[in-house]
Amino acid sequence: DAGVIQSPRHEVTEMGQEVTLRCKPISGHDYLFWYRQTMMRGLELLIYFNNNVPIDDSGMPEDRFSAKMPNASFSTLKIQPSEPRDSAVYFCASSSRLDVVGTDTQYFGPGTRLTVL
């Protein structure tokens, strides 16, 4: 399996622009998570989905952030309009309750490094 795939790997944009981050989870996984990582705050859960349905979006910082999962193999995280304080590394992760390692084991993608100027 190719693992969790994220695109783009790097994104540089100007304040006010729309940013769309993309994620393809591991095939067969029924949970998908979006995280944001910064030096100051560490790894923060933004939102997660179960079977394509958003379950908990309490970590989404504000209305400028939105996430969708139109099918089991694709999800997007959109920021509109972007601000400099959104600069961070955004990770997508997926998991399955039937994972052989153990339930709740999450597999992370390589991340998207976002810089908002």
Add this chain to the structure above:
Amino acid sequence: QKEVEQDPGPLSVPEGAIVSLNCTYSNSAFQYFMWYRQYSRKGPELLMYTYSSGNKEDGRFTAQVDKSSKYISLFIRDSQPSDSATYLCAMSDPSGGYQKVTFGTGTKLQVIP
């Protein structure tokens, strides 16, 4: 107070040393405990997974959970330069019926040759 506390380091040790990484937590409902390793500019990857209290060993790595003290540890024996990374503890409460893992902020480890 955060649910999971982890010393950010950095921790610098000579090659071959025994490394001890620790986390404390406040939620007594946590049942699953994990350690993730994150190399620079990479995503976290699962290193160790344990359920409830006790020890688990995998090669040079040992994970230890003490639920009575709400304290978990990761020991690395014969540390190698390739172990240089940030180590994040993580834990979850399965009673909620869904997967929500709480991560520590990570401890940066540097193993000097």
